[in-house]
Amino acid sequence: MNAVISPCNQYRYRLDREVAAEGKVIAYFGVNPSYADASIDDNTVIRMRSFTLSHQGKRFIVGNVFSYRSTNVRKLASTNDCFGLEHKFYLNQIIDEADILVPCWGSRNKLPQNLRQHLDSMLRLLLSSGKPVYSFGLTATGDPRHPLMLAGSTKLIPWEYKPTCLTI
Structure with missing residues (x-):
């Protein structure tokens, strides 16, 4: 178990978990990190562990559209950075290390309006990497579903471009 957290403890840049001896490295990309760290898992990380095992992964890495740590996504609007x-x-390091990239931030409607374009920027970055991009399906807004509310049997599917989600 490993995590890269800023010295001020306000930002988590990556979180790594080994779950099996063999398999692929899956990178999940959410909106922003909460309290999970090198020794503590939150509910989302617990679900990611389960999904990684069920999709024959050996390790998963968690990155985020924003690195600011908060359990309330609305606090992103009030932070300076x-x-x-x-x-x-x-x-970039996470993308380089992963075999499969999985955006999974849920509906963009939970974000303050002025930050929503960063979801599109992240998706462009993932799609331009040349790595396979998968999701757990799409929300009504065309965004990749968040793993926390999904059945354990939910399968990863290849990413499909949806114009309602990505504006170029």
């Missing part, structure tokens, strides 16, 4: 100094470095 949603990303932190090392956000881009670690996002």
Whole structure:
């Protein structure tokens, strides 16, 4: 178990978990991290562990559209910096290390309006990586579903472009 957290403890740049001896490395990308760290899992990380095992993964990495740590996504609107100094470095590192990329941030409607374009930027980054991009399906807004509310039997499916989600 490992996590890269800023010295001020306000940003988590990546979270890693080993779950099996063999398999693929799956990278999940949510909106923003909460309290999970090198020794503590939150409910989303617990679900990601289960999904990684059921999809023959050996390890998973968690990255986020924003690195600011909060259990309330609306707090992103009131912070001066949603990303932190090392956000881009670690996002690129996660993408390089992963075999499969899984955006899974849920509906964009939970985000403040002025931050929603960052979801599209993240999706463009993932799709331009040349790596396989999968999701657990799409929300009504065309965004990738969040793993926390899904049945354990939910399968990853190849990403399909939906114009309601990605504006170029």
